[in-house]
Amino acid sequence: MIAEALIVSAILFSIGVVGVLTRRNAIILFMCAELMLNAVNLSFVAFAKMHGVTGHVFVIMVMTIAAAEAAVGLAVIIAVFRHFGTVDLASLRSLRG
Amino acid sequence: MTSALDGTIAEFGWLLPLLPLLGALINGFIALAPRLRTAGGQGTVAQREAVADASHLTTKGIVSIVGTGVLLLAFGLTIAIFAAMRGVGLEQPFVRTYASWMPVGSLVVDWGIQLDQLSILMALVITGVGTLIHLFSIGYMKADPGYARYFAYLNLFVAFMLVLVLGSSYPVLFVGWEGVGLCSYLLIGFWFSERANADAGKKAFVVNRIGDFGFLVAMFLIWATVGKLDFVGAHGALAGMSGSAVVVSIALFLFLGCAGKSAQLPLYVWLPDAMAGPTPVSALIHAATMVTAGVYLVARASPVFAGAPEASLVVAIVGAITAFFAATIALRQWDIKKVLAYSTVSQLGYMFVAVGTGAYAAGVFHLVTHAFFKALLFLGAGSVIHALHHAYHHSGRHDDAQDLRNMGGLARYMPATAVAMAIGTLAIVGIPPLSGFFSKDEILSATFARASSSPLGTTSLLGIPGDVLLYVVYALGLVTALLTAVYMTRMLVLAFAGENRTGAGEQSALHEAPAVMTAPVIVLALLALVGGWLNLPALIPLGPVGVLEHWLEPVVGTSARRLAGSTPLAHETEWVLVAVAVATAMAGIGYAAMQFRKPIQDKEHSRADTGFAGVLSNAYGVDAAIDAAVVRPVNVLAGGVLARGIDVGVDRTFSATGRLLARTASFIGSRVQDGDVGKYAWLVAAGALAMLAAFTLR
Numbered sequence: 001m002i003a004e005a006l007i008v009s010a011i012l013f014s015i016g017v018v019g020v021l022t023r024r025n026a027i028i029l030f031m032c033a034e035l036m037l038n039a040v041n042l043s044f045v046a047f048a049k050m051h052g053v054t055g056h057v058f059v060i061m062v063m064t065i066a067a068a069e070a071a072v073g074l075a076v077i078i079a080v081f082r083h084f085g086t087v088d089l090a091s092l093r094s095l096r097g
Numbered sequence: 098m099t100s101a102l103d104g105t106i107a108e109f110g111w112l113l114p115l116l117p118l119l120g121a122l123i124n125g126f127i128a129l130a131p132r133l134r135t136a137g138g139q140g141t142v143a144q145r146e147a148v149a150d151a152s153h154l155t156t157k158g159i160v161s162i163v164g165t166g167v168l169l170l171a172f173g174l175t176i177a178i179f180a181a182m183r184g185v186g187l188e189q190p191f192v193r194t195y196a197s198w199m200p201v202g203s204l205v206v207d208w209g210i211q212l213d214q215l216s217i218l219m220a221l222v223i224t225g226v227g228t229l230i231h232l233f234s235i236g237y238m239k240a241d242p243g244y245a246r247y248f249a250y251l252n253l254f255v256a257f258m259l260v261l262v263l264g265s266s267y268p269v270l271f272v273g274w275e276g277v278g279l280c281s282y283l284l285i286g287f288w289f290s291e292r293a294n295a296d297a298g299k300k301a302f303v304v305n306r307i308g309d310f311g312f313l314v315a316m317f318l319i320w321a322t323v324g325k326l327d328f329v330g331a332h333g334a335l336a337g338m339s340g341s342a343v344v345v346s347i348a349l350f351l352f353l354g355c356a357g358k359s360a361q362l363p364l365y366v367w368l369p370d371a372m373a374g375p376t377p378v379s380a381l382i383h384a385a386t387m388v389t390a391g392v393y394l395v396a397r398a399s400p401v402f403a404g405a406p407e408a409s410l411v412v413a414i415v416g417a418i419t420a421f422f423a424a425t426i427a428l429r430q431w432d433i434k435k436v437l438a439y440s441t442v443s444q445l446g447y448m449f450v451a452v453g454t455g456a457y458a459a460g461v462f463h464l465v466t467h468a469f470f471k472a473l474l475f476l477g478a479g480s481v482i483h484a485l486h487h488a489y490h491h492s493g494r495h496d497d498a499q500d501l502r503n504m505g506g507l508a509r510y511m512p513a514t515a516v517a518m519a520i521g522t523l524a525i526v527g528i529p530p531l532s533g534f535f536s537k538d539e540i541l542s543a544t545f546a547r548a549s550s551s552p553l554g555t556t557s558l559l560g561i562p563g564d565v566l567l568y569v570v571y572a573l574g575l576v577t578a579l580l581t582a583v584y585m586t587r588m589l590v591l592a593f594a595g596e597n598r599t600g601a602g603e604q605s606a607l608h609e610a611p612a613v614m615t616a617p618v619i620v621l622a623l624l625a626l627v628g629g630w631l632n633l634p635a636l637i638p639l640g641p642v643g644v645l646e647h648w649l650e651p652v653v654g655t656s657a658r659r660l661a662g663s664t665p666l667a668h669e670t671e672w673v674l675v676a677v678a679v680a681t682a683m684a685g686i687g688y689a690a691m692q693f694r695k696p697i698q699d700k701e702h703s704r705a706d707t708g709f710a711g712v713l714s715n716a717y718g719v720d721a722a723i724d725a726a727v728v729r730p731v732n733v734l735a736g737g738v739l740a741r742g743i744d745v746g747v748d749r750t751f752s753a754t755g756r757l758l759a760r761t762a763s764f765i766g767s768r769v770q771d772g773d774v775g776k777y778a779w780l781v782a783a784g785a786l787a788m789l790a791a792f793t794l795r
Contacts, residue, residue: 020778029774089774 005046012039026077026087030070037066100192101185102212106177110210111195113171113220114259120167120252124160128245157244164248165231168255172224179217187213188651192265192329199268203324211265211328215652218461218645219262219393222468223386227255229617230381233476236614237377237483247287247375254280258386262393266327267316270394274312274358277387278305284382285374297373304367308357315350318343332400339404348401348408351394352415359391361449362419365442366719372434376479379434384441384475385468392445392464395452396653402452403656406556409453410563413544413553416449417573424580428587429706429713432499433478436588439716440525441471443577447540450570454553455660456543457653458632458646463540465645466532466628470524473621477518480610480618481592484511488603496600501588502700506597510607513615515593517622522589524625526582527682530639532628534679537578539634542666542674544571550662575681582685590693598699636671 019032041059048055194209261273286298323334360368371383420443427439451460485498508515524531548567556563632645706714
């Protein structure tokens, strides 16, 4: 039972990682990051079945932080769009080292 | 350990150093606190100034009363303890420990005091002479803006000096030893706004470091050998090892410390320069008390020195050479304080001759009488300088108020000082029945007696038999007595006899010092007159014989007997020695009185000394030699090699390396951080993978 849950979690996480690494749209990047977080949540819940309530506590924590992060992240994306007229991260390269 | 003094006033011995310390704190606070402000805006300027003056006077009054009062209280307490000690006939030292200082493994050092016949005698001299000199200072420093600071330092000095003599172990003694060194530094450079004075203070401090190195090594050796540092324990343990190389080394290293503090060859150079301080300071610190700490230490460590006859011989020889050497320099000094300074070095040499030959009581006796007559001479010189200074101030002329060539005929203007100085001179020269005669005679005859038969005479040093060396020491002592008579009479004659050379415009302003200054001088003159009765020789029984020697018997008696001869001198021999000593002194006085009656020019019109006189007045050029051999090479090494070479070089290397590192790092950092979020994501992923790999593949 736990093995299946962990496999699903790993697949979800990998999809998130690949999304973050390959896509250039900020919104999609954002969604992929959320996917990674929830993949981790899934494995937490799965382990909580064996190790007690701590996993659940973590999941609640992660969801709370993710909600806050979503609010801030979307606000940043809106601000970026207003300023540059695009959310294509490849074109946002005014910081030259 | 129970003592006969348990439960007596001696239980309050700890108060002795604390009383002057309290005075130092109060006066130090007054010196640091901003001048008391008076209410402004009301009344005329003159009224406000009067109020300010009054408050200033009150401050001075408080400082004077506190500064001198604590000394007087300490003196009273010392007398009470002394009386209690006399009453019970103390055999063993009264030791009290109050707190633990350094309990480190097997090294245990406690804060404690030791009251015995030697320490209470020293405390009597310090607080007694100290009180007189504090009193004198009230008059001498009256117009000085640093009045409170001066008394704070002086009180602090007495506190440390009492720690030095009352401490019950070597480390506690060392605290006092360093403390008086600090106060000496502060007071030599008291008028620090003049470069030369500040430099003189530094010189005293640096030269004393060399001696302190010896003291420290001696302490390390004592601890390494017997594992104890308190006097009672360490001396008891060392007594069983007499004659061993380690005891000789301890004694010699201790003596190196003494040579620094007590200005013996080759470390005497700081004392003449120390005259840069106020004259009462020279009287208290650089004549009566601090510089005799070395003599005290040898007497205190007499069990060590008695167990090392070779080291004792070294002490006596160094003392004799110093006495002679300094006396020759004093012959041709023009600064009245320099004459007295070299005289002090010379007299300290006598004391070391005494303690080196095992005549500890004689050494301490000379210490006490010297404290009387040298403090007297310095305070008298202070009165003279004070008078000349005021006279020059009055006429607005700038001239040297300390130069003998600017004095002359002062007996007419300041008769009391002149008489007191004459008494001091006769005492130091050794004219019977003044104090110096008895103490010096005792030293000379003790040396002579040790040469004819004693353990010292049968030892040898560098192949030279001890008795030969002791006869040389005696001869040097005798020649020094002659030189002492010459230079002291010269000083007296130049300052007080003949025509006055101060200047026509200044003579009317020359006057006797105020009562607060003459009173201590007169008391000291009386002490210098009768101080010899403290320890009359059996040869001249004008009263109770050998009081001081009997008094010190429990402390130094055993050690003294170990170095003394088995057969005392015959009475006839002793009479001959006395006659020779007195005849020498008389000859010196006679010669100098004839020689220096000739009129001389004042300083402005005098030519510099030439020939051998020039060498003497230049003190053999020792300072210049040390400057060339030590000071300048050290400066070159420090400034050129160490500072410019190593310091700056290392500094530059480090800065350059740092700059290069910072630039490289910033170049790499700025290339990576270019705003490409995709690259960041790849780097984060790569980092996470690397960490994962590191943890799993470990």
